[in-house]
Structures are given as C-alpha cells and as structure tokens.
Amino acid sequence: MSEHITLHDTESTIKILSPLDGRLLGSVKAMSQEEVDNEVERAKKAFHEWREVPLSQRAEIMYKAADLLIANTKSLSELLMLEVGKDQKSAESEVTRTADFIRFTADTAKSIHGESIQGDNFSGFSKEKFAMVTREPVGVVLAISPFNYPINLAASKIAPALVSGNTVVFKPATTGSLCGTALANIFLEAGLPEGALTVVTGKGSVIGDYIVTHPDISFINFTGSTEVGLDISKKVHMVPLLMELGGKDAAIVLKDADLPFAAKNIVAGAFSYSGQRCTAVKRILVLNEVADELIRYLKNEIDKLKVGNPLTMPAEVVPLINEKAADFVWELMEDAKAKGAKMIVGGKREGNLIYPTLFDEVTEEMRIAWEEPFGPVLPILRVNTVEEAVALANKSEYGLQSSVFTENITDAFHVASKLEVGTVHINNKTERGPDHFPFLGVKKSGIGTQGIRYSIEAMTRVKATVINLNR
Template sequence: MIAKQFIDIKSPLTDEVIGKVPAMSREDVDEIIQRAKNGFKIWRDKPLHERVEYLYKVAELLLEHEVELTSLLIKEVGKDQKSAKSEVVRTADLIKFTADTAKNMHGQNINADSFPGGNKGKFAIIKHVPIGVVLAVSPFNYPVNLAASKIAPALVSGNAVVFKPATQGSLSGSFLAKLFIEVGLPEGVLGIVTGKGSQIGDYIVTHCDINFINFTGSTEVGNHIAKEAKMVPLLMELGGKDAAVVLEDADLDLTASHIVGGAFAYSGQRCTAIKRVIVVNEVADALAEKIKEQMKKLKVGNPVEIEGTLDVVPLINEGSADFVEGLIEEAKIKGAKLLCGGERKGNLITPTLFDYVTTDMRLAWEEPFGPVLPIIRVNSEEEAIQITNASEYGLQASVFTTNMHRAFEVADKLEVGTVQINNKTERGPDHLPFLGVKSSGIGVQGISYSIEAMTRIKSTVINL
C-alpha cells in the first residue's frame, strides 16, 4: 500500500504542521482489512499466555518512549505537560492490567440436570471466543489511552484490529499502534487506517469483513455509525451533559473544588466533564461564590509558552472555539448572569461561569466541549432530578450531599450510567465499568467488560 496523498496535521497551539498521515483510499482500506482477516487466522490460535506477553512488552516499550510521546501529545492535541505524561503512564498501566485480567478470566460448565427434565449425562462447556476483525475508532482528546482501551482488550481476546484514529490525534495514536507492531505481532493483526472520515468513514464501518465496531466520539457520528452498521455489534462511548446535583446539606467547599476540577481540566474537552451545576436555591448563592473563588486558581495558557501544569488550554480547533463562543453569546442574550470569563483569544477561551441559566438556553442542554459552566437553580431535589433526566444524554452525574442515605436515593433515580457521590464525574480507574445510557453510548467498557464485549460465547454440549 502506497498512499498517494497525505494530510497535514497542525498543532492547535501554534498552527504549525507537525507531521503528515496518509489519506488512505478505499482500496487501501480493503488491503488492510484483508491483512487483518489473514492475521486473525493465525492470532486466534495463539495460546493466551503468548498473547499477554505481547501486551507486557508493549507496556514496557511505551514507558521507554514516555518523553517522546508526551511531547507529541502536547503538540498534537494541546495537553499540558502533566496531563500528557499522565496519559502515557496510565495507558501503560491499562495495557498491563488488561494482560493480567485476561489470564484470570475463565469459561464455565453448566450441568443440564439443574433444569427440570435435564439429565446428569448432559452438560455444556462455555467459552469466550474472538469475534474476528475489530474496528477501533478513537477520538482526539485521549488519542493514546482511548486507543489502547480498545486495542489491548481486542488483541488479548484473539481478535485482529483495524485501528482508525481521529485525524487530529492520528500521530499520537499511530505512535502507540506502531509500538504494538514493533513487539512482533503477526503480519496484519493490527492495521492502521488514517484519512478523513468523510471520505472513508462510511466505507469502513459498512465493510463486510468488519465484525465488531468499538467507537468513541460524538453522539452525532455514533448515531450515524449505528444506522450504517446494521447487524454488526457495537461498543460506543458518546457524548455527555454530566450534571453536578448539589443539595442543601452539601459540603460546599468540597463541592466547589470538585466541580471546578471536573468542569475545566483540559478545557472541558472530555465527555465526562461536569457540564452543568444543578443546585437547590437554599445554597445557590454560596455555591456560586465558592465556585467563582475556586476558578481564580485555574491556570490558563498555551503549553508551548508556559511550562508546568495548565488547566485551560486552547481548544482543539477554531470550529470548537466558535461553537463554545456561540453558546456563551446566546446565554448572555437570554439573560444568564456572567460571573467570570467569557473572553476569547484565538482558540483560547477563558474559564467561564454563568449563573441563572434557564432551560430555554442551549447551554443548559448542549455539550460544549469547552471551558464554560452553567449554574441552574432549582426549588427542590425532585426538580434537580427532573432536569438531570430530561437530557438526551446519560453518561454520568455527581450528587453532593452529606447524607449517604439520601445520596443513594437520588443516585437510584438518575438516568445515567454512573453516579459519583461527593466527587467530580470522571472516567476510571480503567478497570471499573464505564457506560452511558440514552444518547451517551452502547455497551459497557472497562478492562474485563471490554474483553467480554469483544468476544462471543460458544457453547459445546456434551452428551454422555
């Protein structure tokens, strides 16, 4: 395969070209998928103890390249030094834990005589077997970690993988994938596809030789893939509008600290970022003031100009900044009270806090993927639950209260995949279940859950 065209990858921090990736054609995609099919026939028959050794080697190699990959993440997706390094180290841990987990997952025997009419001479041996060729599609915001969270469980299960990184993030994602290849995976077991989704996206998700799709990205694209893929099984992590529900008995200092950390880290460019605060009126004034004070501690700037830890950095591209700015301007026009921020320089938007946001404003419902946080005041716990559940999304929510009995009652009523009690919404640790309901996803991720998702049960019934 020789690519005839290439895509320039520009840094969101400097607008300079930092690398190129092939703009692959449909013929290129066909070739890579055919190699994966051939590689799968070899890989699925390798003993598990051999497959896990490849993963251990990749984890070691990843740490050896920590400095290089950290630098690339900063340049390509605009992360600060601390966040970029953390992603590399966390990914190495994820890969090692995936290997450990796979070694301790077992099949099952089911005796037929436990069911009325069954006889003692019949029993079923249940195994998890690989599905085939897995299409793994990763997003820009965690191009290493969210690539590995798909690739490692798929490979250790005996599948072959065709990896399609987001165009912005494809240098970092390809760096990781090449480490997998470097440790000696059989030919074709892991293939890398790069190119514009508008040109090859539909072709690859509807390809007759793709057996499973593992996608992280926007709900809009996820819905489109689900329609196009038809009967192909899916595992999807999509958008969110995660709410922090604050009750009148909450520890407001703790609450404000977690809300600010959850809303503004990496400029809010995370599906699990806190994207709205729903607070009862009794403590709304005090909480708003405490959030505002906490926001003064945020470090804002460009990672290529300022060393160290930064919370708010330039957004990934101009279109993202335009979208966030539009939400801010609409909230102003409709009467929301701007408490701080709201300024823009290039793609850098200062951390922005609005109070008195109402449900007729886009900011109450749309996912900004940027550093803007609305406060929605409510009269009761019941109203807070109603507004939280009215969202099309259902990824995570936080509940802040000092009454644990009440916290569990509220948590049970929230229509989300995960509820955090007295903590910010967040992904991880990576072995915990991670899922969304409604428009936030399909299936369950997390190391053991991902392994199970990318295998199928095969039952062999023995008759003695």
C-alpha cells in the same frame, strides 16, 4: 520507536497542524477505499493465526508494549502536547495510565475462564448432558478513537481486543493520528505478528461510511460524538457495537454539601483540559438556598486556574482543538447572554483559547442548558427541591454520568437511584476510571459497557459445546 507503520508525505495526504501554534507536525495518508480493503484483508488473514497464539504469549506482548510506553513517555507526551494541546502533566499521565491499563488488561484476560454447566431433566432433556462454555474472539475489530485521548482511548480498545485473540483495524481521529500511529508502532515493536494491528487514516467523506459497513468487520468499538455514533448505528446491520458518545454530566449540589469541597471538585471536573472530555462536569444543578455561597467558592477556584499555551507555561485551561470548536462554544455563550444568563467570570477569547466561564441564572430555554460544549464553560441551573434537580438531570438526551454532593449518605443513594446515567459519583467530580470499573452511558451517551473485564467480554462471544454422556 519502531517504524513498522510509517507516515506518508505524498499528494494524497492530510496535514496535521498543532492547535497550540499552528505548526505543521506531520502528515498521514488520505487512504482510498481500495487501500482500506487491503488493511482489512491483512487483519482478516492474521486473525486465524493470532487467535491460536496462547493467551500467555499474547499477554507477554501486552506487557512489553506497556514497558515500551513507559520507555517512550517523554517523546509521546511531547507529541500529545503538540498534537492535541495537552499540558505536560496531563500528557505524561495519559501515557503512564495507558501502560497501567495494558498491564491490567493482560492480567485480567488470564483470569477469565470458561465454565461447565451440568444438564438436568428439563423439558424432556436428559440429565446426562453437560456444556463446556468458552469465550471465542469475534474476528476483526474496528477501533475508532477520538482526538482528546488519542493514546489512552485507542489502547482501551486495542489491548482488550488483541489479548482476546481478535485482530484490530485502528482508525484514529485525524487530529491525534500521529499519536495513534506512534501507539500502533509500539504494539508492533512489542511483537505483534504481521496484520494483527493495522492502521487506516483518511477523510471521513471517503472512507468513513465505507469502513464501518465493510463486510469483513466483525465488531465496532467507537468513541466520539453522539451525532457520528447515531449515524454509525443506523448504517451498521448485525455487527455488535460498543460506543462511548457524548454527555451533559450534571453536578447536583444539595443543601448540606461541603461547599468548598464541592466547588473544588466541580471546577477541576469542568475545566481541566478545557472541558474537552465526555466526562467533564457540564452543568451544575444546585439547591437555591446554597447557590450564592457555592458560586463564591466556585469563582474563587476558577480564579486560581492557569490559562494559556502549555508550551510556554503550566496551564489547566488550554486552547481548544481548533477554531471551529471555539466558535461553537462561543455561540453557546452568546446565546446564554442574549437570553439573560448572568456571567460570573470569564467571557474572554483569544483565537481558539477561551477563558474559563461560569454562568448563573441559566434557564431551560438556553442552549447551554442542554448542548454539550466540549469547552471551558459551565452553566448553573438553580432548583428548589431535590426532586426538581433529579427531573432536570434526567430531562437531558444524554445519560453518561452525574455527581451528587451531600453529607447525607441516604440522600446520596436516593438521588443516585433516580438518575438515568451509567455512573453516579458521590462527593466527587465526574470522571472515567479506575479503568477496571464499568464505564457506560445510557440514552444517547452510548451502547454497551467498557472497563477492562467488560471490554474483553464485549469483544468475545460465548460458545457452548454440549457433550452427551448417555448414548
């Protein structure tokens, strides 16, 4: 792969350690505010030329980047495993999915056209007018990605921004910055001009607030915690935001659900990559009359999960990203036990590896009923009516996704219509994708709509040029 963007090994560096075995993987530069200024300035200068590059040429660079991703699948998936603890299958899937995303983004951009609007005799205006409506790039986009999908969720910001004619300043999460740097190198190797994509790395305490409030940033596309997202939204003024934040996604199981099918989907949705996903199933709301039977199926599915270090074995449940994350999940588990929750399975910890844990008889007084664990623990809250399930789901401060399991399509649509979330999945686990579907959260789960076409539209602005025919 290209070495256009290099790692720095000086006294001003941040060491990147593997969550799997603690080995030193490399280091990234702890940039100063002045160095951030330089990268933003490069992107600002490049914007004026990049926006004039024909769309067909920008698309060809995207196709080349996708090809390079596929060519480097092995090395990138190995880096994903080591840096963020993914199992091999998930790591390879992230790389190939990202290549598909970039290709689809290029295809979609070529199909987005402007429009013309005929004038009319409206409030004294002449009919002899028409407007040419085009979409213009917004300028310099700040793309901030999280640790858990450091290639896919970076590309989902970078590719739509670039193909639309914007330039990008990319700030990867510190853990994940080696993967992010590798992705940026691939885009540059594909033919991006100097400055079209720059990378900034460093400590949030030094450059975090500085870069989000930088006067030359025209748009911020952020994926991360609700806490950080709220902080950004308070500090940014008159700059558009597109943010994907936290979730407390509920799986609602009605009395006529196919329980073995529901259990299989819920376990896959809750525990893959140890639940370190914003769209992971994070609570079950089940009708009391089928709760005991569902639990039997859930326990059976959980017992099938492979737990361990993906470097030494195939595993769905892997070590969490760091000890701090594991400590937080453990606190939620201890709180639930202290307040009377019944542990069905799990409750074991080895360092930052927490075994998949299922709690029954969880009540609203327990933290685990409301807080996002970002770990392999799943609470069951029993309800007596569908209305109670909907009310409990909507009581959360989050509104990302929900699932509804039922054999009655009328009930499914009724529940879906009442849920205050961005997406409802009927008879499926909560998940992101397909990538051209809209992806969004309401309440404290986000701002704006992502998804290939939606992201392109978000990172462009409408411009009207009005022509007067009767002079």
